[in-house]
Amino acid sequence: MRIGVPTEIKNNENRVAMTPAGVVNLVRSGHEVYIESGAGLGSGFTDETYVAAGAKIVDTAQEAWSMDMVMKVKEPLKSEYEYFREGLILFTYLHLAAEPELTKALIEKKVIGIAYETVQVGNALPLLTPMSEVAGRMSTQIGAQFLEKIHGGKGILLGGVPGVQRGKVTIIGGGVAGTNAAKMAVGLGADVTILDLSPDRLRQLDDLFGKDVTTLMSNPLNIEQAVKQSDLVIGAVLIPGAKAPKLVTEDLIKQMTPGSVVVDIAIDQGGIFATTDKITTHDDPTYVKHGVVHYAVANMPGAVPRTSTIALTNVTVPYAVQIASKGYVEALRSNAALLKGLNTINGYVTYQAVAEAHDLSYADALTQLQQV
Ligand SMILES: NC(=O)C1=CN([C@@H]2O[C@H](COP(=O)(O)OP(=O)(O)OC[C@H]3O[C@@H](n4cnc5c(N)ncnc54)[C@H](O)[C@@H]3O)[C@@H](O)[C@H]2O)C=CC1
């Protein structure tokens, strides 16, 4: 199979969908990899290192997009929709529940859209996990930075100092991102509370952190009490494939003290704060609403591309090898985890939560594969 890797074009997105190590894996399995010139530079990979690994370099995005399968990091932006065509295999983050126009474009052009974020093994999302680890760890760092007075915050140090209170951090959603946010917050010496809906998850967090964190059942009253008192609130909830629930109301944001900070990691699925109604970018990552600094960047790992690219491709490339070697029909049929990643095919949505988000009819993935 011929695999194309275009340069990412989202604001300050310096990740790339393939490392030279990934190229070697695919080429040794008998495939051809075409990298758009310069695509790896933001992550520290030159064209020469790709060529040495066995890739071919193409000059334009159009050429990279003309291959049988395109691997990307971020969901395609509008200017990339023109490359969609029937039969194209697109393997990338799609976040379709939050992207009505992209969903429509993929359906209209009958693209085979396999979303990293919905590939599922049991309850785990193996192609989302490494980026959630990165974004979770970053969220505390970012929160700490925006709590500084010069960055618009109330001017507190999360760990406090002897004789002065620690900062209070509330993390809503104690999955991969939330746990990694907590690790950093505990490491800084903050006073940390984690809320989750799953009693089992709360038990695991209690085992993991012991007395370093307070765990609370996620319900409106607990959210209200925790958020009001917090200096930093991190949103890390996920209902796989679905739009994020708005768990923090505008009224509650108004009750936070001025200069508090919210970091909405879940913004890529629509965000959990009523006041994070728009996505921000690395160029201009925050806005202030009701005195509270809001950070809502949907591609946080793009700011640490070297770490993120390697972490992402470590997990995506083995699936890419399966798709390329078996063909997408057989790869999807024989691997239930990958099949969960199939969001669009033959002009249909094959992921229930995405169909529901846009009031589109849902089609069964296996039935659609039989019709190829
Ligand atoms: N902004 C960015 O750059 C990035 C965003 N993300 C996003 O971060 C979010 C979290 O991802 P993961 O941690 O991997 O998901 P996860 O599935 O590991 O964790 C989600 C947690 O939310 C909990 N949850 C569900 N409903 C809840 C509720 N009502 N209240 C409290 N907790 C609830 C679940 O029980 C689970 O423990 C996703 O939306 C993901 O797409 C991930 C990476 C980068």
Ligand SMILES: CC(=O)C(=O)O
């Ligand atoms: C998960 C995701 O959206 C990202 O890494 O940008």
Ligand SMILES: [Mg+2]
């Ligand atoms: Mg995202």
